[in-house]
Amino acid sequence: DIVMTQSPDSLAVSLGERATISCKSSQSVLWRSDNKNFLAWYQQKPGQPPKLLFYWASTRESGVPDRFSGSGSETDFSLTITSLQAEDVAIYYCQQYYRTPYTFGQGTKVEI
Amino acid sequence: QVQLQQSGPELVKPSQTLSLTCAISGDSVSSDSVAWNWIRQSPSRGLEWLGRTYYRSKWHYDYAVSMRSRLTITPVPSKNQVSLKLNSVIPEDTAVYFCVREPLADGIFKWFDPWGQGSLVTVSS
Numbered sequence A: 001d002i003v004m005t006q007s008p009d010s011l012a013v014s015l016g017e018r019a020t021i022s023c024k025s026s027q028s029v030l031w032r033s034d035n036k037n038f039l040a041w042y043q044q045k046p047g048q049p050p051k052l053l054f055y056w057a058s059t060r061e062s063g064v065p066d067r068f069s070g071s072g073s074e075t076d077f078s079l080t081i082t083s084l085q086a087e088d089v090a091i092y093y094c095q096q097y098y099r100t101p102y103t104f105g106q107g108t109k110v111e112i
Numbered sequence B: 001q002v003q004l005q006q007s008g009p010e011l012v013k014p015s016q017t018l019s020l021t022c023a024i025s026g027d028s029v030s031s032d033s034v035a036w037n038w039i040r041q042s043p044s045r046g047l048e049w050l051g052r053t054y055y056r057s058k059w060h061y062d063y064a065v066s067m068r069s070r071l072t073i074t075p076v077p078s079k080n081q082v083s084l085k086l087n088s089v090i091p092e093d094t095a096v097y098f099c100v101r102e103p104l105a106d107g108i109f110k111w112f113d114p115w116g117q118g119s120l121v122t123v124s125s
Helices: none
Strands: A004-007 A010-012 A019-025 A039-044 A050-056 A070-071 A076-081 A092-097 A108-111 B003-007 B019-025 B035-043 B046-056 B058-063 B070-078 B079-084 B095-105 B119-123
Touching: A004 A092, A010 A039, A019 A039, A019 A092, A019 A108, A039 A070, A050 A070, A076 A092, A092 B070, A092 B079, B019 B035, B019 B095, B019 B119, B035 B070, B046 B070, B046 B095, B079 B095
Parallel strands: A010 A108
Antiparallel strands: A004 A019, A019 A076, A039 A050, A039 A092, A070 A076, A092 A108, B003 B019, B019 B079, B035 B046, B035 B095, B046 B058, B070 B079, B095 B119
């Protein structure tokens, strides 16, 4: 199985400041034939299901504010929130869809 | 807009069968461009992919190895639903269970979107 490891487990950021979350996979999730990374990011708020933020590592889902950005390739990825807003308080997960069993990171809790 | 509405018992006794149903609106369980997944979430195991079904000329099923002996995912085209049955449950099966849609295009399975609302199932006597 591909192991997904996020860091940190939690971080506290002031309003308007930058938050960066790292996600590392135990194997490359880059599909070389079309140069796509099979990596997604989700946001989960209390009592809600996860919500898709990014796919292909850096393609923003419709409706996601542009203060969110995704980057990285192969085994190293990151999610950045450039100017944290109160509504961004949540747990963020990365997930590989390169092969089954699909696996998720353990989550990073972002707080104010 | 695709919506997934889950239903099923919230309390199941150990050794019994956990059954959940996911009613799909805005899409078809028989679509050849989608897979229907079940994922669960618990404090001890985090988000755990359980398995999926999809239709490409026939029905296909993929299960996590750890669940293969106990899990059955069944499409119900007549009701546009997908169901989950987990046999011989133990307390460690206590979790929030999600029904989740996965786009499929050009033979490539993709991300999870959207997710059902989640069903908290507790295994306890």
